[in-house]
Amino acid sequence: KNEVEQSPQNLTAQEGEFITINCSYSVGISALHWLQQHPGGGIVSLFMLSSGKKKHGRLIATINIQEKHSSLHITASHPRDSAVYICAVSEPDKLIFGTGTRLQVFP
Amino acid sequence: DGGITQSPKYLFRKEGQNVTLSCEQNLNHDAMYWYRQDPGQGLRLIYYSQIVNDFQKGDIAEGYSVSREKKESFPLTVTSAQKNPTAFYLCASSRRDTEAFFGQGTRLTVV
Numbered sequence: 001k002n003e004v005e006q007s008p009q010n011l012t013a014q015e016g017e018f019i020t021i022n023c024s025y026s027v028g029i030s031a032l033h034w035l036q037q038h039p040g041g042g043i044v045s046l047f048m049l050s051s052g053k054k055k056h057g058r059l060i061a062t063i064n065i066q067e068k069h070s071s072l073h074i075t076a077s078h079p080r081d082s083a084v085y086i087c088a089v090s091e092p093d094k095l096i097f098g099t100g101t102r103l104q105v106f107p
Numbered sequence: 108d109g110g111i112t113q114s115p116k117y118l119f120r121k122e123g124q125n126v127t128l129s130c131e132q133n134l135n136h137d138a139m140y141w142y143r144q145d146p147g148q149g150l151r152l153i154y155y156s157q158i159v160n161d162f163q164k165g166d167i168a169e170g171y172s173v174s175r176e177k178k179e180s181f182p183l184t185v186t187s188a189q190k191n192p193t194a195f196y197l198c199a200s201s202r203r204d205t206e207a208f209f210g211q212g213t214r215l216t217v218v
Contacts (some may be wrong), residue, residue, distance in 0.1 A: 006126060009156075009159065028157065033206070033207055035209070041195050041197075041211070041212040041214065042210075042211040042212060043197065043209040043210070043212075044209075045206050045207060045208065045209070048205070048206045048207075056113075067154075073134075086149070086150070088150075088207070090201070090207075092153070093138070093157055094138075094152065094155050094165070095152075095161075095207055096108065096148060096152075097142070097149050097150040097151075099148065099149030100149055
């Protein structure tokens with residue numbers, strides 16, 4: 001079993017839909033990261049969470065430390081949101097990545 | 108501006124040759140990491156370093172080597188012992204309990 005699991009692996013949506021991507025982890029962590037990877041390969045950090053909830057524009061990230069679970073929500077999705085979304089957790093000395101969720105938003 | 112720089116973006120190597128990928132950061136981060144990504148797969152940890160002159164093997168270290176002579180630099184050498192080196196390589200850095208920063212990646216192709 002992977003230490004960080006994401007679901008779904010692939011997700012398609014129509015423009016305007018509300019999107020949720022889930023991340024569960026089995027290790028003790030100091031923080032959880034949500035990342036976005038575009039087709040060119042570069043990765044952008046969206047959020048770093050250690051508790052509660054954060055919002056940036058149409059993106060919302062939540063974390064439940066007791067349940068070892070985090071969600072990334074995208075409101076009013078748009079084709080430019082199409083990317084791979086990756087959850088990563090910070091153990092004391094390294095980052096562990098999930099395998100990513102490939103999102104495609106169609107007009 | 109602070110950031111993390113990987114070079115080159117694209118690299119071609121002949122079979123049997125060693126090649127070194129560069130990763131430099133000016134964020135004063137202690138921790139640096141190298142990951143490998145294969146098509147349709149997640150990022151796998153090759154090596155990481157928490158302090159200068161010290162580094163640890165990740166999950167797939169065989170066929171790779173690193174050095175950490177300076178805090179700012181963490182080069183990765185893909186040796187001829189790596190059986191399947193064609194992949195996308197990503198460098199990252201972080202400070203404890205802060206956001207991680209990522210390079211733009213190096214796409215290595217063995218020809």
